[in-house]
Amino acid sequence: MMRKSTTFTTTVATLLVTLALAWPGLSAAQTTLNVVTAGDTNMHDLQRTVFAPEFEKRNPGVKVNAVGSGPGEAGSRVIVNKVKSQKDAGVAKWDVDVAVVHQIVMPELIQQKLVARYAPEIGTWKLMTAPDGRNALGFDVEGYVMPMFHSQVVLAYNPEMVKAPPSTFEELVAWIKSNPKKFGYNGVKGGMSGVAFTTGWLYWKTGQYEKFARGPYDKSIEAAWPAAIKELKSLPVTLTTGNNDTLDRINRGEIAMGPVWVDMLIDLKNQGRMDPKIRMKLIAPGFPGQPMYLVVPQNAANGSLARKYVEFITSPEIQARVIVERNGWYPGIDGQHVLTHVSDKAKALLFQDVPPDALTRHGLSFPLSPYFKDLMTAYEEN
Amino acid sequence: MDVRVEGLVKRYGRVVALDGITIGFPSGGMTAILGPSGCGKTTLLRALAGFNPVDGGRIVFGAEDVTGLPPQARGTAMVFQQYALWPHMSVFDNVAYGLRLRKVPAAEVRARVEEVLHLVEIGQIAGVMQRRPGELSGGQQQRVALARALVVEPRVLLMDEPLSNLDAKVRQRLRAEVRRLQKRVGITTIYVTHDQEEALAIADTVILMNAGRVVQAGSPQDIYFRPENAFAAEFLGVSNQLAGTAEAGSLSVGAQRLPYTGPVRGSATLLFKATDATVIPDDLTTESGQALLRGTLEERLFLGSGYRHYVRIEGESVMVDGTEPVEAGPVTVRVPVEKLKIYAMASPEPVTDPARSTRTL
Amino acid sequence: MTPRLLSLAVAAPPLAIVVWLFFLPFLSSAHLSFIRDGEWSLRNYALVWRLYKLDVLYTLGVSLLSLVLVIGIAALVCGYLRLVGHRVVEFLFKVPLFVPFVVVGHGMRVLLAPRGTLNSALAQVGLIDLGDPPSIAFTWAGIVIALVWKNLALAVLLVLGAYRAVDEAYLEAARNLGASTFRQIKDVLLPMAAPSLVVASAFMFTSMLASFSIPLMIGGGEPPQMLMVDVYYRINYQDDLGTANALGMVSYLFAMGVAGYYLRTITVRPV
C-alpha cells in the first residue's frame, strides 16, 4: 500500500548516495593546472586539444584543465572578475594558473596587482621582441605578458562578388556605396573586429594615428570624431552581431566583404568550415591588430608550473609547429626564431594574402585605453 | 463512556465558533447535534476529536480530561462527511489501518476486519476487500468508513454528516441501519447533521445549536413538540411566520386582531406548522380554541399525500397543508391555539414557557 | 520545539537562498543604479535616457506585438480545439513548452537567417531570390516570431484550460440559437475566459520583456536592441554596472505594474 512513497524515498536516497560519492571526484584537487582562455571556442579548443595533451605528456602527473571564459572581451572581463574576487576575499591560492586575455584588461590587471611580473623569469623572454609585448594600448605591460600569437584585422571578401578588392579606405567607401548592404561589420559591441574597423576608419578620417596610439592622451583631438562616426553610420552597410557573425555571413554569401581577424578566418578554413575561396586584404592606411596575452595571476596556485606552461607555448618549437604551421597565425615571439622551423608551404600560406611588408606598413595598434573607452561611447551616441 | 464539555470556547480570528458550550453526551447513547451550517456543530465535533485546539473550557471523557490530548491519543473514531477513505489503499487496508497501528497480529487483523465488514453488512466481503474505495458505490463507501471507525473499538464514535452525500433512498435505509448498529455496539455516538428529520429519526438526544451556542437539548419529541424559542420552532418542520404586535389582551397581525392573554408585549412573531393549520372557505364565525386569520388563497399544489395551499395573509405568504383541495379566493386559516406559538421578536430566549403562553391565548 | 518555531526552521533555508540571491541582489541593483564613479547621482539614468530610450520603446513594442499575436492565435486555436477538437494539433502545441529558450533562439536563427533553411527551401520553389534574400532573423520580426513560437504553447495551455472550464451548457445554448464556431468563440468562450486570459497575458508580457537568450541569439547587431541585451553588453563589454542596473530598474518598473496585477489575482484566492 505504500509502494509509491517507498519508491520515491528509495530514489531520493540513491541519488543522495550517488552525490556523496561523486562530489569529491568532481572538485578533487590534484595537481591540476587551470588554464582559462578568453575568446571564441577555437581559442580554448586549441589549449584543450593541442597544448594540454602535449604538456601533460611532457610533465607526467600534471593535468591541464583548459576552459573558456566566453567570447570577446567579455571573456577577459570574466577572468578579471574571477581573480579579483579571490584577491578581495584574501584567498591565498588562486584557482586560475594561466590566463589568455585581451589587451584591454591589462591596465586593471596590473594596477590591481592581479598578475605576476613573471615573463623575465622564463627562458623564452629574450625571444620576444614585438613592441606590443611591452606596451598595450599605451600602457606599460613589460614583463607581465607573453604574446601567444599576433593577430591582425583585415578585410575578408568573396572574390566571386568582389572582382576588384579595394586597397584603400577611399576605394572601400566607393565600393560600399555602389554595393549597398554587401559590406558588413559588427559595430563596436559585438567584438573586436568591428572595433578595429571603426578605429581604422577614425585613423583614416582624422589622420592622427600617431597621437591616438602613442599618446599622450588629449581629449581635444576627439572633436573630429562625431562627424566621422556619423559619416560611417550613414553608409549602406549591414551590421552583424559579432566577429563570427561577420565571418559566417561572408561564408554564406549574405555579405560580400567585412573586417575579420586573420586567425579566425584561417582557423575556419583549416577546419573546413569556411569556403576556401574567401580571400583577405589589408587596406591602407590600415587596421589595428593585437596579440593575445598569456598572463599568470599573482597568487596562482601552481605558479611555477604556470611559468613552465607559458614557456612551453612560447617556445620556438611549439610556436612553429602549432601557431604557424598548424593554425597559420602570426607567431607571438620573434619570427626569425620561428620561421626557420616552418615549412615553405606553411610560410607561403601565411603570407599568401597579406605579405610581410603590408603587415609592417598597415598593421596598426589600437589607441590608448582612454581613447578606446571614449570611442565606445562616442560610437553609441553619434 | 460519558462525554462532557464545559465552557468550551473556540474562535477563528474574530469569529466565535463555540461560545462557551456546556453540555453532556450520555454514555452509550446516540446524540445528534443539529443546527444550520455555520452554527458551530462541526467545530464542536472536531474539538471532541482533537483536530482543533480549543481556546477555553474542558473536554472530559468519563473521568479523564482530554482537552490537551492530540487526536491520536483520544480514542475517538470519526466518520467523515466525504468518508475520507484513502484512495491509494484497498478497502481491507483502509479498515486494517487502525489495527496495524496498534500492532495487532496479522491473523487477528484479518479476522477483525472481516467481522466488522460483516457487521456493517457490506455484502460480498471477499470481493469488496481487495477493491479501492473509488470503485464502490456511495452507500458502500459509507459502510467502509463506518467499519474503519468501529474496528478500533473507539471510546467515542463521531459522525460528521455521514449520510449527506447519499441520495434520498439510500439515506433513508442507512439511517435505520446506523441506528440499529449503534444500539448493537453500544458505543457513545455523537452525530452531526443539519437535517432535522434525520436528527429526530436517529438520535436518543438532540442538541440544537445556533451561532455557537446550544439552543435546546432534549429528546426528539421535546425538541419537535416543545421548541423553546422562535429559532427552534422555525428550524424544526415546515413553519410559517407572521409578524405581529402584542399588547395586553390582543394581538394584531396587520389589520386583523386576535384575542391574546400571554406575556409578550410589543413586536412579536407568530409561528405555526403547515400541517397544524387548516384552510377553510372564508368564514367569520369564531371558534373557541382556534385562531382565525383571513387571507387570499393564491395557489394550490398537489403533493401526492395531499394539497399545499399558499395563502396571503396581510402581505405575507403562508403554507397550509390539507387533504382536500380548496378553491382560490378569500379564505380563513384556522390554527389550534395550542399550536400557534408567539415569541417576542428579536429575543432568541423564550419569554416564558412558550407552550403555556400560547395556551392562555 | 514549538510548531511555530519548527515551521519557521523549515522555512528558513529556502527563504535564505531566495532572499540572499534574489531580494538582496534586487536591492543592490536599485542601489547601484544611483551610483556613478563612487558617488550618488542620476547620471546613470541620464545615460539611459540619452542612449536607450529608443531601446525601451522597441522592447515594449516587440513584447506587445508578440503578446497580441500569441493571445490572438491562442484564442482562435483554443476555440477550435475546445469546440471541434484535434488531438494531434493539441499535442503539437505542447512541444515548444519543453524546448529551452536557447534552443529556440538557435533553431530560429538557423531557420530564418537570410540564407537559412527557410529561404533555401523557398528559393527552391522559386519564391525568393537568394541573391538578395529577405532577412527575418536579426530583425524585430525574428525576435517576435521566436517569442511567439515559444510562448504559444503556454498560451494555448492556459487559454484551453480556461475554455474547458466554460460549461458546455452555455455553448449548447449558443449553438441552439445558431451560432457558428467563430461566434461561439467570440461571444461565449472569450468573454467567459477573459479573467484567465488577462492573467496569462500579464504573465507572458513580463516574460517577453525580460527575454534574454532569444534576442541575444536572434536579434541583429544594429540598434535598437531588447533591454536585456543592452544590460548584458553594458556589463560584459563596458564593465558598467551603474548603467546596467539603471536599465534593470527600468525593466523592473514595467514588470512591477504587471506583477501588482498578477499578485492581486493570486492573493484574491485564499492561500
Added chain:
Amino acid sequence: MPRPHPGTLIRATLRMAAGVFVAFIIFAPLSSLVIWSFTRKWFWPHPFPQELGLFYWRKVLEGDLFRALQSGFFIAVIVTVLTLLLTIPLAYLLARYPVPFKAAILLVFLLPHAFPQLPVFVNATTLLYRAHLAASVSGVVLIHMVGALVYAVWTMTAVFRSIPASLEEAAWNLGASRVKAFFTVAMPLATPGLIASTLLVFLYSFDEFTGTLLVGSPFVLTLPVYMYRTSVGYELQVASIAALILMVPGLLLLVVLERYLKSEYLSMFGRI
C-alpha cells in the same frame, strides 16, 4: 450504405491540412537543427548541404559537449535533490498549518516570477563572488536553486493543498502520529504531483541559461551555455547537435508523461 455527405470529406481534408500546417510551424525550426547537425559542408550558394555525415556527432562526443552535458546533468540532479529536501516539508506546512507570516513567505516565493532575472542575477553574481562561490559547482547550484525553489514551493504547496485534510485527520483519529500519517497518507497521495514537480525542477536546472552564464564562467560549463557559445561562435553543426541533445529530456517527458501532467504543472514548464 449511405454515401458520406460531401462536407464530411472536405472537413476531413481540412483537419488533415490543419494538422500538417501546425506540424510544419512547430517542427520547422527543430528540423533545421537536424539538418545542420548532419551537415559536413554547406557553402553558399548551394541550396542543400554539399556533404552530409556523422563527422560532427563523432567530434562533439569526445569534446567539450560531453563534459558540459555531464556537469549540467550532475548539477541538475543536485539541484533537484536539494530542492525536494527543502521544499517538501515547507510546502506541506504551508498547505496544512497556520505557519507564521505565511502570506509573506508565499510572497517571497512568488515575486521572483514577475521580475526580469538577468539584472538581478548580475548582482547575485557579485554576491557569489564575494562569498567566493562564483565559478564553482556550488555557486551554480545555488543560483539554480533560486528559480527551482520558487517553482517548487508553489507547485508542491498546491499538490498538498489538493489532498483533503480529512484524509490525514482520519489517520490521526485512528491513532497515527502526525509523522506516520504524513508518510502513510499524505506522501503516497502527493507522489504523482511531486514527481511532476520534481521533473519540472530537473528540467529548469538542466535548461537554465542566464544564471549559469553569469555565475558559472569560466570553470562550470553546462549544455545551454555551451550551446550558446558555439552558436554565436558560428559552429552551427556543433550548436545544432547540442541543441538537439538539450531537447531530449524535455521531449521524452512530453511524450511519456503527457497524459499524466496536469495543466498547472505543464504551464510551469513554459516559464523556464
